[in-house]
Amino acid sequence: MNINIRTPGAARKWQWPSADCSRIPNWVYSDRELYERELERIFYGPFWSFIGLECEVPNPGDYMRARVGERSVLMTRDADGGVNVVLNSCAHRAAEVCQKKTGNSKELMCPYHQWVYDMKGNLLGVPFRRGVKGKGGFPADFDLKNHGLRKLKVETVNGAVFATFDENALPLRQYLGDQIYDRLLRVLDGRKLTLLGHHRQLIHANWKLYPENMKDSYHATLLHVFLISFGLYRIDQKGELLQDERTHAHNVVSSIRNDVRDVNGTEEMRSLRQNFVLNDMRPLATVKEYPDDVTIQIVTMFPALTLQQQNNLLQFRNVIPVGPDKFELSWTYFGYETDDAEMTQRRVRLANLVGAAGLISIDDTEVFEFSRAGMEPNPDGDCVVELGGRGIEPPVAGDMVSEGPIRGFYDFYRRIMFDEP
Amino acid sequence: METMAKCRPETIDTPVAPELKARVEDLYARYAECICDDAIEQWPDFFTDECLYQIIPRANRDRGLPIAIMLAESRGGLIDRMTAIRNTMVFAPRSVLLTFSGIRITQRAGGILHTRSSFTVCQTLVDEVSSLLMVGRSFDRIDISQADWKFAERVAVYDSELLPATVIYPV
Numbered sequence: 001m002n003i004n005i006r007t008p009g010a011a012r013k014w015q016w017p018s019a020d021c022s023r024i025p026n027w028v029y030s031d032r033e034l035y036e037r038e039l040e041r042i043f044y045g046p047f048w049s050f051i052g053l054e055c056e057v058p059n060p061g062d063y064m065r066a067r068v069g070e071r072s073v074l075m076t077r078d079a080d081g082g083v084n085v086v087l088n089s090c091a092h093r094a095a096e097v098c099q100k101k102t103g104n105s106k107e108l109m110c111p112y113h114q115w116v117y118d119m120k121g122n123l124l125g126v127p128f129r130r131g132v133k134g135k136g137g138f139p140a141d142f143d144l145k146n147h148g149l150r151k152l153k154v155e156t157v158n159g160a161v162f163a164t165f166d167e168n169a170l171p172l173r174q175y176l177g178d179q180i181y182d183r184l185l186r187v188l189d190g191r192k193l194t195l196l197g198h199h200r201q202l203i204h205a206n207w208k209l210y211p212e213n214m215k216d217s218y219h220a221t222l223l224h225v226f227l228i229s230f231g232l233y234r235i236d237q238k239g240e241l242l243q244d245e246r247t248h249a250h251n252v253v254s255s256i257r258n259d260v261r262d263v264n265g266t267e268e269m270r271s272l273r274q275n276f277v278l279n280d281m282r283p284l285a286t287v288k289e290y291p292d293d294v295t296i297q298i299v300t301m302f303p304a305l306t307l308q309q310q311n312n313l314l315q316f317r318n319v320i321p322v323g324p325d326k327f328e329l330s331w332t333y334f335g336y337e338t339d340d341a342e343m344t345q346r347r348v349r350l351a352n353l354v355g356a357a358g359l360i361s362i363d364d365t366e367v368f369e370f371s372r373a374g375m376e377p378n379p380d381g382d383c384v385v386e387l388g389g390r391g392i393e394p395p396v397a398g399d400m401v402s403e404g405p406i407r408g409f410y411d412f413y414r415r416i417m418f419d420e421p
Numbered sequence: 422m423e424t425m426a427k428c429r430p431e432t433i434d435t436p437v438a439p440e441l442k443a444r445v446e447d448l449y450a451r452y453a454e455c456i457c458d459d460a461i462e463q464w465p466d467f468f469t470d471e472c473l474y475q476i477i478p479r480a481n482r483d484r485g486l487p488i489a490i491m492l493a494e495s496r497g498g499l500i501d502r503m504t505a506i507r508n509t510m511v512f513a514p515r516s517v518l519l520t521f522s523g524i525r526i527t528q529r530a531g532g533i534l535h536t537r538s539s540f541t542v543c544q545t546l547v548d549e550v551s552s553l554l555m556v557g558r559s560f561d562r563i564d565i566s567q568a569d570w571k572f573a574e575r576v577a578v579y580d581s582e583l584l585p586a587t588v589i590y591p592v
Contacts, residue, residue, distance in 0.1 A: 201585070348492065349492060
């Protein structure tokens, strides 16, 4: 008997199923080797990661643990008032130097052999440098200057701290392009930021699903029925999709609320249930806060950061990869120093909509796990991404249901990962 | 910090009558049954009309940061949450098991009992082994001025640094 065993997966390894990005192969969400390359080329490459808020390390000696890719880093405030991001791995035996989530210290000391660093990561001293009673010790040419903690390149944008392992990464304005950077500045507008809280979730799905979802305006009105069911959002809200024209990988989705009585466009939403009325409206009470009328602005920054303004609710949503099949979603909620108690309360109440128990966010998080469950055992299948065409050109003005930004993400991704032109 | 002080064990001056303690424990048992039995339509009835319900990460609570993952300030708000769970949220079906232990009355102030307790939430998804969703401590206030005892405040402070995916049901 002639048994012909076909192993299509192996034969077409990393072969994109289409010339354009109207197809996304399922293996892109599960392949371990590809994931290792993503860490090297993307998370440790010339791209920026979100670290935290400057106000989380207000005083000299303050530090906070954060992550870039799978690497633990420390955000610190040095004696000169500067913000630094250093690798949380001792230059000696690679142990994590700092285990506490946050704290204040004159210096950073590795608990293993007590190598001591200043808050900028410079090595200040090592025990037994001259040995014991004149015997042993480090070689005479051992130079402390050569053995500091690895320093990341840091840039702050009005209180938000970003870092990259690659010295050659473009400054953030150039990195994002003027159009997207200006939308970042619309929220990070120069007022001093204040931290309102964090929380973190571990999601069993590939990290790319998150930024894709944030760029996907198609799902929002179909999946998220909470706001619509309670009469608080309409599908034909006026909105815009922007993308950085060089990379197609940084985007803005924004919209302006219409008259809530206008229900055109909801006929195709099978999941729509109407006529619920909130008993307590306080969680959704908002006030106009910015000069324009934009009620929702979602800025996605390649690779994996989202800054979302939803009325008065302001959050960074940072995606941190944990293997090909898991990611951490880390939420940082903030306000401005100028906020009064009422405004803070408004932001805190609105937080009910998002996060691990978010009336809206739950839908997304759950669907990511459905995606993983469907993709992982079917690596040879392809996703079909044709809404709004097959190209990566920005969507036509006024078109709020397009998968163009997802195609744009993969166009950039393929150039980075597979050296495509 | 003020919030830290709230978390410290407090002593109650007078000994607690066994009947009082038994009735409080019964309230927690019935509350847990409501969640475990998937009878969340009754869940808001465990609270007074004006109330505070919060599930908050320990890291925020300890630092005096106000962000909670679930917040309601009235029974109406709890009804809204329940309505959303039943009608609008998209999530994988699951059962949850909520258990309380170490329930202790820490203070009695007029018609209000202050309690604290530990809690554990396990969940079971289709085709999956049961897993731990959350562990934490609760700092509650029970209104005992009426015939029906109700929660005036229920603050669930969870330890878990990383929550596995989502928190659908109340704790």
